[in-house]
Amino acid sequence: MALRSVRGWFAGYAAGTPRTECRGWPAVxxxxxxxxxxxxxxxxxxxxxxxVYRGPYKVRVEEKDRPGIEHPGDAVxxxxxxxxxxxxLHLYHGMMPDTRVGMTxxxxxxxxxxxxxxxxxxxxxxxxxxxxxNVFCGTCWFCARGLYSNCHNVNPNATAVGGIYxxxxxxxxxxxxxxxxVRVPFADVGPTVIPEWLDDEDAVLLTDALATGYxxxxxxxxxxxxxxxxxGAGPVGxxxxxxxxxxxxxxxxxxxxxxxxxxxxxxxxxxxxxxFTEYDDIVVHMKKIxxxxxPDVAIDAVGAEADxxxxxxxxxxxxxxxxxxxxALNWAIDSVRKGxxxxxxxxxxxxxxxxxxxxxxxxxxxxxxxxxxxxxxWPRLFEHVRNGYLKPSDIxxxxxxxxxxxxxxxxxxxxxxxxxxxxxxxxx
Amino acid sequence: MAYTSERPPLTESSDQLRARIPGWGxxxxxxxxxxxxxxxxxxxxxxxxxxxxxxxxxxxPRERSIEHKFLTPVFGTSCPPRGISGALRRYSYRxxxxxxxxxxxxLLAADRVDAWENHLRSFLxxxxxxxxxxxxxxxxxxxxxxxxxxGKKRADAAHHLLDPVIVAGxxxxxxxxxxxxxxxxNRSLTAKGGAR
Numbered sequence: 001m002a003l004r005s006v007r008g009w010f011a012g013y014a015a016g017t018p019r020t021e022c023r024g025w026p027a028v029x030x031x032x033x034x035x036x037x038x039x040x041x042x043x044x045x046x047x048x049x050x051x052v053y054r055g056p057y058k059v060r061v062e063e064k065d066r067p068g069i070e071h072p073g074d075a076v077x078x079x080x081x082x083x084x085x086x087x088x089l090h091l092y093h094g095m096m097p098d099t100r101v102g103m104t105x106x107x108x109x110x111x112x113x114x115x116x117x118x119x120x121x122x123x124x125x126x127x128x129x130x131x132x133x134n135v136f137c138g139t140c141w142f143c144a145r146g147l148y149s150n151c152h153n154v155n156p157n158a159t160a161v162g163g164i165y166x167x168x169x170x171x172x173x174x175x176x177x178x179x180x181x182v183r184v185p186f187a188d189v190g191p192t193v194i195p196e197w198l199d200d201e202d203a204v205l206l207t208d209a210l211a212t213g214y215x216x217x218x219x220x221x222x223x224x225x226x227x228x229x230x231x232g233a234g235p236v237g238x239x240x241x242x243x244x245x246x247x248x249x250x251x252x253x254x255x256x257x258x259x260x261x262x263x264x265x266x267x268x269x270x271x272x273x274x275x276f277t278e279y280d281d282i283v284v285h286m287k288k289i290x291x292x293x294x295p296d297v298a299i300d301a302v303g304a305e306a307d308x309x310x311x312x313x314x315x316x317x318x319x320x321x322x323x324x325x326x327x328a329l330n331w332a333i334d335s336v337r338k339g340x341x342x343x344x345x346x347x348x349x350x351x352x353x354x355x356x357x358x359x360x361x362x363x364x365x366x367x368x369x370x371x372x373x374x375x376x377x378w379p380r381l382f383e384h385v386r387n388g389y390l391k392p393s394d395i396x397x398x399x400x401x402x403x404x405x406x407x408x409x410x411x412x413x414x415x416x417x418x419x420x421x422x423x424x425x426x427x428x
Numbered sequence: 429m430a431y432t433s434e435r436p437p438l439t440e441s442s443d444q445l446r447a448r449i450p451g452w453g454x455x456x457x458x459x460x461x462x463x464x465x466x467x468x469x470x471x472x473x474x475x476x477x478x479x480x481x482x483x484x485x486x487x488x489p490r491e492r493s494i495e496h497k498f499l500t501p502v503f504g505t506s507c508p509p510r511g512i513s514g515a516l517r518r519y520s521y522r523x524x525x526x527x528x529x530x531x532x533x534x535l536l537a538a539d540r541v542d543a544w545e546n547h548l549r550s551f552l553x554x555x556x557x558x559x560x561x562x563x564x565x566x567x568x569x570x571x572x573x574x575x576x577x578x579g580k581k582r583a584d585a586a587h588h589l590l591d592p593v594i595v596a597g598x599x600x601x602x603x604x605x606x607x608x609x610x611x612x613x614n615r616s617l618t619a620k621g622g623a624r
Contacts, residue, residue, distance in 0.1 A: 054550075055543030057595045058562035071484040071502055094543075097535035098517065100507035101546040119482070122475045137502065138476030145467040148474070153481060156492035156500045160526050163504070169491075169517075170535075173504030185502045188475040218461045224453070225438060245449045248456040250438040257583040270449050277581040291429050291436035307583040318590055320536055351532045373463065375474060380455070380462045389451025407571070410564030414591075415584070417571040 031115040031125055050104045050179030051405045051424075056094030057413075059406050064104070067175065067183035072119035075187030077129060081204050082109035082177045082424040084405075085133075086234050087347040089413050090304050091168055095320055096349050098157065098169040105166040106424070107133035108208045109177025110200060113191070122188040129191040131184055132374035133208040135163030135174055138189035149371035154185065160350060162371065170350060178405060180426050192378065202385055204423065205235075205392035212372040213239025213301070214381060214390075216345035217247055219368040220297035225250035229286060229295040229335060230271070231328035233261035235395055235421045236345050237301030241269035244297075246389060253295065255282060255331075257307060260418045268394055276308055276331075286335035294337035302328035303346025312354065323351035330356045336365060344369035398422040491521040513542035544598075563595055 047063035054060055067076050085108055091099050113127045123129060136143050136151035142162075143151050154163030155172035163185075166176015175182060184191060194203045213236045222228060228244040230237045233256035244252045254265035254273045262273040276282040287294055304324030305317045308331070316325035324346075332342045333356050342365055360367060384390045397420045400408040411419050429436055446452045458464045481501040488508050492499050509517045516538035524531035550557040560566065567573070577585060 054557055054562050055547065057591065058557070058559060059564075060558075060562045070505060072482055073502075094539060097532045097539065099539055100509075100513075101542050102507045104506070121477065135502070136474075137481050138470075138474045139479055139481070143476075144470060144473070146463070146470050147467070153500050154502050156490055156496060156503045157521070158493050158526055159495040163502075169504070169507075173506050175504065175506040186476070186481070188477065189473075215463055218455075218463050221458075224442060224456055225435075227438075243455075245445070246451050246453070246455045247461070248442070248453045250440070250442070250445070257581065259580060275581060277583050292431075293436060307586075310586050313584075313587060314590070318587065318594060349532075350526065351529065376462050376470075380460065384451060384454070387451065387454075389454065406562055406564035407567040408564070410567050411571050414568075414573070414576070414588075415582070416567065416573055416576040418576070 048180040049402060049426075050175070050181075051106065051402065052101075053091065053099065053103050053105060054101055057092065059092065059105075059409055061403055061405060064179070067181050069115060069117045070183060071185060072117040073186050073188060074117045075113050075120055075123060075184045075191065076115040077109075077111040077131065077177075077182050077184050077191070078114045079106075079109050079111040079177050079179060079182055079426050080128075081111075081200050082106045082179075082426065083204050083207075083209070084108075084178070084408055084412050084422050084424065085208055086236065086412075087167075087303065089409075090324075090347060090349065092409050092413060093305070093317060095304060095317060095324070096168045096170060097351070100169060100173075103166065103168070103173075104175040104177075104179050104182075106176030106178030106182075107165040107167055108204055109165075109182065110194065110204045110207065111177070111182070113187070114181065116187055120187045123191055123193065127191075128194045130194050130203045130207055131165070131177070131182075131191045132211070132378075133164055133167075134190070134371070134374055135165060135172060135185050136189060136373075136375075137186055143189075146373060146376050147370070148373035148375055150373075158350070164371070178402070178424050180402070190375065192375070195382065197386060198382070199393060201393035201396055201423065202391070205396075205421070206378065206381060206385070207374060208372070209235040209395075209421070210239045210390065210392045211374040211377040211381060212236050212345055213241075214243040214246075214377055215370075215372040216240040216299050216301060216343050217243035219343035219345075219370070220244070220247075220299060220341050221366070221368075222247040222249050222297055224248040226296040227251045227253070227290055228297045228299065229253040229255065229332070230299045230301055231255050231332055232301035232303075232306075232346065233258065233265045233273070234301065237299070238265060238269050238395055238420075239390075239392070240299050240301050240343075240345060241265060241271045242390060244299075245270065246384065249297075253286075253289070258415055261420060264395065264420060282308075283331055283334045286331075290337070294335055294340065296337060297341050297343065298332035298336040299343045300329045300332045300346045304348050306346070316353065321351075322349075323353045324348035326353045326355045329353075330359075333360050333363070333365065336363070338363045339365070341366045341368060345372075347371075395421045396423055400424055402426045491518055493521065493526055495525050495527075511542070511545045513538040513545055516541060559595060559599055 137153040163172035306327035316322040520534035
C-alpha cells in the first residue's frame with residue numbers, strides 16, 4: 001500500500017497535479033467551504049503570515065507559502081492561539097543544533113481544522129482542535145506503549161528524540177504553530193477536538209506546559225507526605241508544584257530568583273518559596289529546612305539556561321559548549337535526600353552537560369525524565385480542569401499579536417514586565 | 429532532631445492539606461496517574477488505523493541520522509539545506525552518529541554559517557535584516573526594561589551585558605570590516621590616480 005502511494009504521488013507530481021488533488025492519492029483532500037474560510041481571496045498560492053527565525057535572538061513575521069497536505073494522514077490547521085514556551089528560548093538563543101533560518105517555531109497551539117488528507121477519519125474541517133506538541137504515529141514500538149514523545153516514525157534527523165512542532169531539525173524539521181496555518185501530521189492521532197466547556201487559553205496550555213508540569217510530578221513518584229522541591233517558577237515549575245499536591249505531597253517548595261514568579265508560586269501553587277540569590281548556598285538551605293535529610297523529590301523545571309552559576313551559564317547558553325547549563329539539575333541532585341527521586345522536566349540539548357553524576361550514584365538516586373507524552377495526560381487533566389483543581393490560564397501574563405512576536409520573545413527572554421507566560425494571538 | 433529512623437514531622441496533616449488545597453490527594457493512588465507505569469500498552473492506538481504509516485514522498489534527498497534504518501515515513505519539510513551551511517549539515521548527518529560530539533558541533537557551526545548566509549542574502553531583497561526590530565529590543569522602553577531588572581536581585585544580571593555583545597558584536601565587526609575594505613580600496617584608487 002505504501003509503495004502504491006509513493007508511485008501515485010510521483011505520477012501525479014510529474015503530471016503537475018495541483019497540491020490538493022493529492023498527487024495520486026485515492027481521494028482528494030477535504031477542505032472548509034470557501035464561505036467558511038477566513039479570507040475572501042483565498043487561493044492555493046496564498047501566502048500566510050508566520051513567525052520566522054532569523055538567527056540567534058532575532059525573529060520576524062514573514063509571509064510564507066501556506067502549508068499543504070504532504071501525506072494522506074495530514075491536516076492543515078488554521079491557528080487561533082499559540083504560546084511561546086520556555087524551551088522556545090533555547091532555539092531563540094541559538095542553543096539547539098540544526099535550528100535553521102527560516103523555520104517557524106511554536107509547539108503550543110490550538111486552532112480550527114482547515115483541510116484534511118484523504119486518509120483522515122477522526123477530525124474534519126471546521127473542528128476546533130488542540131494539538132499536542134509531540135508529532136507521533138500511534139503505532140511504533142514506543143507509541144504502542146504510550147511513549148508518544150519518543151515516536152520512532154516521525155524524526156529522521158535523530159533517534160534520541162521524537163518529533164516536535166517548530167523545534168529545529170533535530171526534532172524533525174516541522175514548522176510550528178506561531179503562524180496563521182500549520183501542517184499537522186497524523187491528524188487522526190494527535191489533535192483532539194476541544195471540549196465545549198474548555199476555554200481557549202486553558203486548551204493551549206494543555207498542549208504542553210500543564211501536561212509537562214503534571215508529568216514531571218508523576219515522574220517524582222510522590223507518596224503521601226513527601227517533601228517536594230521544584231527548581232524553577234516558570235510555567236512548567238508552577239504546574240509541577242500545583243500537581244505535586246494532587247499526588248499527595250506534604251510540603252511543596254519552589255526555588256527561583258525572580259521575585260514576581262515566586263509570588264505566583266505562593267498564590268497559584270500554594271508553595272513555600274525561596275529566592276536562591278538570598279542564600280549563600282541553596283543546597284545547604286534545602287538541607288536545613290528538611291532537618292538535614294533533604295527533600296524526598298526534586299524536580300528540575302529550568303533546563304538548559306539555568307542561572308546561579310556564571311561559568312555553567314556562559315559555557316552553555318552563551319558559548320554553546322554544553323547541551324545545557326545544569327545548575328538546577330545539580331542543585332536537585334545535591335538537595336534531594338539519599339535514595340530520593342529527581343525528575344527532570346527542563347529541556348536540554350543533545351550535547352553533553354556537566355552533570356554531577358557521581359553524587360547521583362553515591363546517593364542512590366532515581367533520575368527520571370522524558371519529554372511529556374502529552375495526549376496520554378489529557379483525559380485525567382481534563383477531569384482536573386473541569387473539577388476546578390487546575391486553572392492553567394491563571395498563569396498567563398501577556399497576550400501578544402503575531403505581528404509583535406519579536407517583542408514577545410524579548411519580553412519573555414529578558415523576563416521583563418512580570419512575564420510568566422505569553423500567548424500569541426494570530427487574528428485567525 | 430537527631431539522625432534516627434523517624435521522618436521529620438510535617439507542619440500540616442493530610443486532612444489539613446485536603447481542606448486547604450483544592451484537589452489535594454486526588455491522584456494519590458498511582459493507578460490514577462496516566463503515565464504510571466511508564467510502559468503501558470495503548471489499546472486504542474490513539475486513533476491510528478495502520479500498522480506502519482504510508483510513506484511521505486521525499487521531494488529532495490532528506491538528511492537523516494545514520495542511527496535510523498531508513499528514512500522515517502513522515503518528516504518535516506521546513507527549510508531544505510542549501511549553501512555552505514547545507515553542505516555542512518549534509519556532511520554531519522552522513523558522517524557522524526548522534527553519539528559523536530562532532531555531529532552536533534558541526535550542526536551548531538552550520539547554524540552560525542546559515543545565519544550569516546541569510547543575513548547577506550537579505551540585503552539583496554527589499555526587506556533586509558534589521559537587528560533592532562528583529563530582536564524586539566524596543567520593548568525595553570515600553571515594557572519596563574529598567575525597573576524589571578534593577579534592584580530585583582536577579583541572578584541573570586551578571587550576564588545581561590553579554591546579550592548585546594553576542595547580537596550586535598558580529599554586526600559591528602562586519603560593518604567595521606566592510607568600511608575598512610572600502611577605505612582601503614579608495615586609498616588604493618587615489619594612489620593610482622596620483623601616480624598617473
